[in-house]
Amino acid sequence: MTDTEPAPPCDPPAPRRRGGLIWHRDFRLLWIGQTVGKLGSSVTSVALPLVAVATLDASTFQVALLSAAAWLPWLLIGLPAGAWVDRLPRRPVMLACDLASLLLFLSVPVAAWLDRLTIGHLLAVALGAGTASVFFQTAYQVYLPPLLDRGDVAEGNAKVQATEAAAQVGGPGVAGLITQLAGAVNALLVDAASFLISAFCLLSIRTREPRLPRARRSSTLRQEIGEGLRFVARDPYLRVLTLFSAASNIGLLGYQSILVVFLVREVGVSPGVVGVLAAATSLGGLLGAASATVPARRFGSARTLLAAEMGAAPFGLLIPLTTGGPGLALAIAGGFVVGAGAAVGNVLKGSFRQTYSPYALLGRVTVSMQLVSYGSIPLGALLGGALGTALGVRPALWIITSGLALTGLILLIGPLRRQRDLPDQPGLASGIVRTREPVGA
Numbered sequence: 001m002t003d004t005e006p007a008p009p010c011d012p013p014a015p016r017r018r019g020g021l022i023w024h025r026d027f028r029l030l031w032i033g034q035t036v037g038k039l040g041s042s043v044t045s046v047a048l049p050l051v052a053v054a055t056l057d058a059s060t061f062q063v064a065l066l067s068a069a070a071w072l073p074w075l076l077i078g079l080p081a082g083a084w085v086d087r088l089p090r091r092p093v094m095l096a097c098d099l100a101s102l103l104l105f106l107s108v109p110v111a112a113w114l115d116r117l118t119i120g121h122l123l124a125v126a127l128g129a130g131t132a133s134v135f136f137q138t139a140y141q142v143y144l145p146p147l148l149d150r151g152d153v154a155e156g157n158a159k160v161q162a163t164e165a166a167a168q169v170g171g172p173g174v175a176g177l178i179t180q181l182a183g184a185v186n187a188l189l190v191d192a193a194s195f196l197i198s199a200f201c202l203l204s205i206r207t208r209e210p211r212l213p214r215a216r217r218s219s220t221l222r223q224e225i226g227e228g229l230r231f232v233a234r235d236p237y238l239r240v241l242t243l244f245s246a247a248s249n250i251g252l253l254g255y256q257s258i259l260v261v262f263l264v265r266e267v268g269v270s271p272g273v274v275g276v277l278a279a280a281t282s283l284g285g286l287l288g289a290a291s292a293t294v295p296a297r298r299f300g301s302a303r304t305l306l307a308a309e310m311g312a313a314p315f316g317l318l319i320p321l322t323t324g325g326p327g328l329a330l331a332i333a334g335g336f337v338v339g340a341g342a343a344v345g346n347v348l349k350g351s352f353r354q355t356y357s358p359y360a361l362l363g364r365v366t367v368s369m370q371l372v373s374y375g376s377i378p379l380g381a382l383l384g385g386a387l388g389t390a391l392g393v394r395p396a397l398w399i400i401t402s403g404l405a406l407t408g409l410i411l412l413i414g415p416l417r418r419q420r421d422l423p424d425q426p427g428l429a430s431g432i433v434r435t436r437e438p439v440g441a
Contacts, residue, residue, distance in 0.1 A: 021148070021152060021155055021156055021159060024147075025206070027148060027156060029201045029204050029205050030144065030201065030202070031156075031160055032201050033197065033199075033201030034140070034160055034163075034164065034198070035160075035164060036194045036198055036201075037098075037194050037195060038163075040191035040195065041191060041194070043178075043188070043190045043194075044188060045278075046275055046278055047184045047187035047191075048066055048188070049063050050184035050187075050271050050274070051108070051112075051117075051185055051188070052066060052119065052122055053264060054184055054271060055112070058119055059389070060258060060389050060393065061386065061389050062119055063258070063260065063261055063385070064381045064384050064385025064388070065123060065381070065382070066123065067126075067257040067378075068257070068377075068378035068379075068381035068385075069123050069130060069378075070127070070129065070133075071253070071375075071377035071378045072130060073127065073130040073133070073134045074130075074370055074371060074374035074375045075375035075378065077134060078370055078371040078374070079368065081134045081135050081367055082138055082225070082228055082363045082364040082366060082367030082368065083225050083363070083364055084135075085135065085142060085363040085367075086142070086363035090139040090140075090209060091139075093135055094135075094136050094139050094140060094202055095199050097133070097136035097139075098198050098199040100128070100132045101132045101192075101195045104128045104129050105125065105129065105195070106188075106192040107121070107125060108122065108125055108185060109188055109189055112185040117185070134367075137370075138370075139363070141353075141366045142359075142362045142363045142366070143209070144354065145355070146209065147205075147207055153351050153354050157347050157350045158289060158293050158347050158351075162286060164285075224364060225364065227361060228363075228367065228368040229364075231357070231364075231365055231426075232365060235426055237352075237356070237415065237422065237423070238365070238369060240414030241352075241411075242368075242369045242372045242373055243372070244309070244407060245349070245369070245372070245373030245376075247376070247403075248309070248342075248407045249377045250379055250403070251316070251400055251401065251403050251404025252342065252380065253378075253380035253381050253384070254380040254383045254387075254400035254404075256384075257380065257381040258385065258388045258393055258397070259397075260274055261388065261393055262322075262388075262393045262394065263277065263331070266393050266394055267322055267324055267328070268324055269324070269328070273328075277328060277331060277335075278335075280336070281331070281332055281334075281335025282335075282339060283336060283339075284335065284336035284337055284338065284339035284341075285339035285340065285342065285343040286343075287343075288308070288339065288340035288341060288343030288344040288347075289343040289344070292304070292308075292343065292344040292347035293347070299420075302416050302419040302421055302422050303419075304348060305345055305348045305349070305416065305422070306408075306416060306417065308340075308345050309341055309342075309344075309345045309407075309408045310408030310409075311341060311408075312337050312340060312342070313338060313341065313404050313405050313406075313407060313408055315334050315336075316335075316404045317401050318330045318333050318334030319334040319397055319401055320395075320398045320401060322334075338404075348422070353366065353369065356422070356423065356425060356426060357426075358426075383400065387399055
């Protein structure tokens with residue numbers, strides 16, 4: 001199949017000034033909105049398990065179910081969501097998701113104030129917010145490239161990833177502080193407010209979205225889903241990256257889903273200290289995202305990706321060694337290095353997918369990959385909960401982090417090991433030859 005559709009129109013990029021994309025008004029608004037949204041989500045990632053543990057006395061498996069529920073929608077609706085995003089204007093989709101998430105997270109403190117909060121309510125909120133996230137994140141991946149010149153996409157992703165990592169540093173600390181002062185339930189108000197700010201930033205963007213091809217709208221949903229799946233399945237790069245991400249996410253979410261339980265009940269730290277520890281480990285993600293493009297330019301994007309993903313994961317084995325007092329440094333060091341490697345990989349993989357895939361397929365390519373990679377996250381969370389319940393939390397961490405340490409070997413299966421840089425367009429192996437691209441993509 002040959003993709004020869006005319007390039008959708010797009011406003012010309014803003015003139016470049018010293019300082020790069022900081023001076024790009026529309027990117028700056030999108031960047032701010034994403035950063036604030038991730039700050040709120042980072043608060044919730046700590047506050048929601050703390051609500052379950054401290055307020056509702058949830059079991060280890062129930063806490064793990066919260067993580068699973070947040071990611072389950074990628075398995076349930078990921079593929080049709082990608083096709084719908086490729087059909088619809090992306091900004092209205094993102095705005096609707098912000099509003100839905102605002103109402104969902106606001107419902108938790110309201111239910112608590114009325115003494116009606118239950119584990120079932122928390123699971124419903126996690127599932128609903130996860131559904132909104134599927135549509136928002138898919139639409140965002142397609143919405144970003146037309147705002148920028150093609151050569152600026154990697155810089156844009158690096159900036160977004162770095163500030164998202166910074167939000168993950170501050171979020172757990174904010175969650176821990178609010179939890180100590182006002183209770184974990186009230187910390188969720190921060191996340192609710194973040195979605196309001198994100199919506200305001202989106203409304204302020206001036207750049208017109210590329211017009212959707214009419215021919216694409218007339219095809220069936222099943223046909224459109226199939227195009228995305230076939231493109232990913234046939235492409236040697238995307239196929240291996242998808243399998244690796246799935247295995248890696250099982251390990252990452254497997255240990256993260258029971259980490260709060262481990263720190264509170266096994267190590268004996270307070271909720272406030274949990275927030276501080278999470279913030280300290282998130283510094284690794286900040287460092288990795290901020291520096292990802294530097295080694296990629298010097299040593300090659302493919303080599304940097306391999307080094308980051310294969311070299312960082314084994315440090316997760318430090319986490320189950322954690323004890324109280326000075327032994328907490330092991331949890332910080334392990335999480336720091338694992339987070340740094342994952343952040344470098346996310347910047348390079350995300351930029352590669354956005355510039356490598358045909359624009360008309362980008363939403364479906366994104367969710368086809370994320371169906372597998374994100375769809376494995378609930379499995380990882382359930383695995384963590386099941387192993388923690390059956391064997392104990394510390395033995396479960398040993399098993400999961402040992403598996404995580406080996407996931408990088410998957411990247412050696414495909415052509416990455418022979419490349420200096422990731423390619424900028426697919427070859428005939430993918431079944432699609434791209435002949436025209438949208439301006440600014």
